[in-house]
Amino acid sequence: MKYIKNSFKNMVPYHSSLITDGIILNANESPYDPPKEVIDLFKKELDKVEFNRYPDMDERELASSIAKHFNVNSDNVTIGVGSDELLDCVFRAVIDKGDKVVSFSPSFSMYKVFTELVGGEFIGVYDENYKIDVDSIIKAIKDNNPKLVLICSPNNPTGEYLEEKDVRKIVESTEALVLLDLAYIDFSKYDYTRLAMEYDNVISFRTFSKAMSLPSIRCGYAISNSDNIDMINVIKAPYSVTTISQILANIAINNYDLYKNQIELIKDERKRLFVELNNLGFKVFDSEANFIFVLMDDKYNDILLQNKIYIRKFKSGIYRITIGSRIENDKLLEVLKCAKQK
Amino acid sequence: MKYIKNSFKNMVPYHSSLITDGIILNANESPYDPPKEVIDLFKKELDKVEFNRYPDMDERELASSIAKHFNVNSDNVTIGVGSDELLDCVFRAVIDKGDKVVSFSPSFSMYKVFTELVGGEFIGVYDENYKIDVDSIIKAIKDNNPKLVLICSPNNPTGEYLEEKDVRKIVESTEALVLLDLAYIDFSKYDYTRLAMEYDNVISFRTFSKAMSLPSIRCGYAISNSDNIDMINVIKAPYSVTTISQILANIAINNYDLYKNQIELIKDERKRLFVELNNLGFKVFDSEANFIFVLMDDKYNDILLQNKIYIRKFKSGIYRITIGSRIENDKLLEVLKCAKQK
Numbered sequence: 001m002k003y004i005k006n007s008f009k010n011m012v013p014y015h016s017s018l019i020t021d022g023i024i025l026n027a028n029e030s031p032y033d034p035p036k037e038v039i040d041l042f043k044k045e046l047d048k049v050e051f052n053r054y055p056d057m058d059e060r061e062l063a064s065s066i067a068k069h070f071n072v073n074s075d076n077v078t079i080g081v082g083s084d085e086l087l088d089c090v091f092r093a094v095i096d097k098g099d100k101v102v103s104f105s106p107s108f109s110m111y112k113v114f115t116e117l118v119g120g121e122f123i124g125v126y127d128e129n130y131k132i133d134v135d136s137i138i139k140a141i142k143d144n145n146p147k148l149v150l151i152c153s154p155n156n157p158t159g160e161y162l163e164e165k166d167v168r169k170i171v172e173s174t175e176a177l178v179l180l181d182l183a184y185i186d187f188s189k190y191d192y193t194r195l196a197m198e199y200d201n202v203i204s205f206r207t208f209s210k211a212m213s214l215p216s217i218r219c220g221y222a223i224s225n226s227d228n229i230d231m232i233n234v235i236k237a238p239y240s241v242t243t244i245s246q247i248l249a250n251i252a253i254n255n256y257d258l259y260k261n262q263i264e265l266i267k268d269e270r271k272r273l274f275v276e277l278n279n280l281g282f283k284v285f286d287s288e289a290n291f292i293f294v295l296m297d298d299k300y301n302d303i304l305l306q307n308k309i310y311i312r313k314f315k316s317g318i319y320r321i322t323i324g325s326r327i328e329n330d331k332l333l334e335v336l337k338c339a340k341q342k
Numbered sequence: 343m344k345y346i347k348n349s350f351k352n353m354v355p356y357h358s359s360l361i362t363d364g365i366i367l368n369a370n371e372s373p374y375d376p377p378k379e380v381i382d383l384f385k386k387e388l389d390k391v392e393f394n395r396y397p398d399m400d401e402r403e404l405a406s407s408i409a410k411h412f413n414v415n416s417d418n419v420t421i422g423v424g425s426d427e428l429l430d431c432v433f434r435a436v437i438d439k440g441d442k443v444v445s446f447s448p449s450f451s452m453y454k455v456f457t458e459l460v461g462g463e464f465i466g467v468y469d470e471n472y473k474i475d476v477d478s479i480i481k482a483i484k485d486n487n488p489k490l491v492l493i494c495s496p497n498n499p500t501g502e503y504l505e506e507k508d509v510r511k512i513v514e515s516t517e518a519l520v521l522l523d524l525a526y527i528d529f530s531k532y533d534y535t536r537l538a539m540e541y542d543n544v545i546s547f548r549t550f551s552k553a554m555s556l557p558s559i560r561c562g563y564a565i566s567n568s569d570n571i572d573m574i575n576v577i578k579a580p581y582s583v584t585t586i587s588q589i590l591a592n593i594a595i596n597n598y599d600l601y602k603n604q605i606e607l608i609k610d611e612r613k614r615l616f617v618e619l620n621n622l623g624f625k626v627f628d629s630e631a632n633f634i635f636v637l638m639d640d641k642y643n644d645i646l647l648q649n650k651i652y653i654r655k656f657k658s659g660i661y662r663i664t665i666g667s668r669i670e671n672d673k674l675l676e677v678l679k680c681a682k683q684k
């Protein structure tokens with residue numbers, strides 16, 4: 001890449017194959033469409049869309065619905081192209097060349113990418129048992145004096161849920177800004193998004209891509225005090241969230257209760273999958289998300305692929321399986337059971 | 343903003359009021375909806391959308407249609423959240439702290455914002471007659487040795503169209519990467535998007551927001567050699583363009599001919615507006631875009647506002663009027679005529 005700056009010379013563009021056939025359990029998507037009522041309401045709104053006009057750059061209606069849902073004010077909310085755009089904005093706003101960022105390892109892979117894009121140094125606190133060790137995190141923060149701390153809970157890809165008291169412990173241990181990525185919190189026992197309203201140094205990030213079944217519309221949001229929200233808005237591109245995404249997300253958040261049944265189904269299936277995979281002799285990890293972290297020999301993945309069942313491989317022997325529908329999970333288990341018996 | 347880095351301390355979040363009533367001539371939007379056939383085809387596709395799946399991150403179908411439209415290959419195309427996202431990616435990829443960027447002044451205001459976000463230095467070549475002086479641009483390039491040169495043609499907000507030979511002259515004068523922002527080129531006499539395929543150091547940027555009547559979907563694209571496209575893709579966020587935006591844009595580009603009538607109507611109205619505003623004694627500038635640059639006393643804007651007619655003010659006495667529908671333009675002219683007679 002002739003014109004790219006020297007510090008980026010080694011980067012490579014990331015591409016992803018498009019899978020349209022088979023059982024797709026590799027992207028932490030919901031196996032369910034949004035509730036029919038949500039889609040019906042959307043189709044009714046569609047006739048009112050002015051396609052020839054820019055979206056509302058301040059996403060007023062959606063921000064107001066989100067604020068209502070979390071009992072905060074509209075100026076405590078900002079909306080982006082997935083929570084990814086908003087996370088990236090914070091990295092751009094806060095990190096200067098050489099500044100440090102502390103997170104877990106493994107965690108959401110984009111944290112490292114965001115850090116590198118702004119010339120920061122990423123420190124991922126690794127635990128050989130794939131557990132989050134709060135004391136190690138706090139030690140890494142003390143040792144490195146980072147500008148940002150990233151907490152993904154439940155953690156992607158391990159599924160581990162950090163108890164609220166542990167989050168507080170980390171937040172209170174540092175003056176750094178703590179980004180609380182709660183993409184999967186709807187699948188957990190307790191939602192602590194509102195911690196961001198208690199501490200100056202916390203921003204919570206949420207998304208419509210997981211429990212809300214709407215990754216297609218690329219819509220996420222951040223909640224914090226208005227000073228932190230202003231900081232994101234300084235960097236955020238104007239008009240990034242499409243009109244249709246704003247409309248659909250607004251209907252979804254206003255009908256959150258309609259999703260409860262789907263979420264419970266996924267949690268039930270998670271429990272079943274955990275037990276069954278464990279019975280098959282795989283090392284599985286407790287999860288409070290819509291996926292399960294599994295250690296298994298690569299040969300099982302090969303057999304799944306032969307059956308057009310797609311799970312996410314991280315490294316040799318390390319996998320993440322998204323919870324599918326009951327039928328999809330049955331098929332997955334059936335293939336793995338057969339493979340075990342061979 | 344407590345956590346923002348020092349170099350950004352003076353930045354302020356930009357907000358825009360939401361106008362839903364009156365005659366909106368301030369955002370260079372088309373006064374026309376996309377052709378009915380485009381919307382009808384979209385509604386047919388809608389039932390096939392898998393809302394619970396991520397978009398195709400490589401936008402294969404849309405990239406292929408755009409490639410076909412311009413007679414290039416798919417790897418000469420990348421797609422973003424408006425051309426804004428793609429321009430920002432190039433700034434992030436190329437500009438290190440202190441690197442220089444040369445463009446016209448006035449031109450699209452985001453170029454300066456993108457430069458500042460990456461710590462670059464923006465040099466806007468100003469001409470007191472609001473004309474683009476090619477020799478001055480080339481001199482500024484020689485004097486400053488920039489990493490990026492931005493050419494917006496037709497230029498926003500002046501409407502001036504740069505002849506192809508002048509673009510070539512600038513491109514050939516420099517080793518810097520030249521970004522050719524052609525957001526309004528559909529309204530011009532000749533489209534030179536394909537210059538990007540002739541020169542290593544040119545990327546052309548296009549959008550669905552203007553002549554395609556689709557600012558609501560936030561979709562733009564870049565065309566260049568695959569090396570430059572790879573560079574953008576290294577920085578570009580994965581999955582930024584929504585599924586629905588990809589579908590609608592794809593239908594629009596495949597039905598480009600259906601837009602020709604709208605484009606001609608806008609060009610006719612531009613001609614009429616130019617003559618009439620000139621007759622009213624305002625200083626107007628030749629435009630090859632869907633707007634006209636006008637020098638007029640602020641009192642006329644006040645009167646327009648009283649009549650809920652919204653045009654874009656840059657500074658005292660300096661305005662940009664988007665070409666509306668015939669009825670909208672009649673109303674604008676009527677109000678200005680009355681105001682003149684007072």
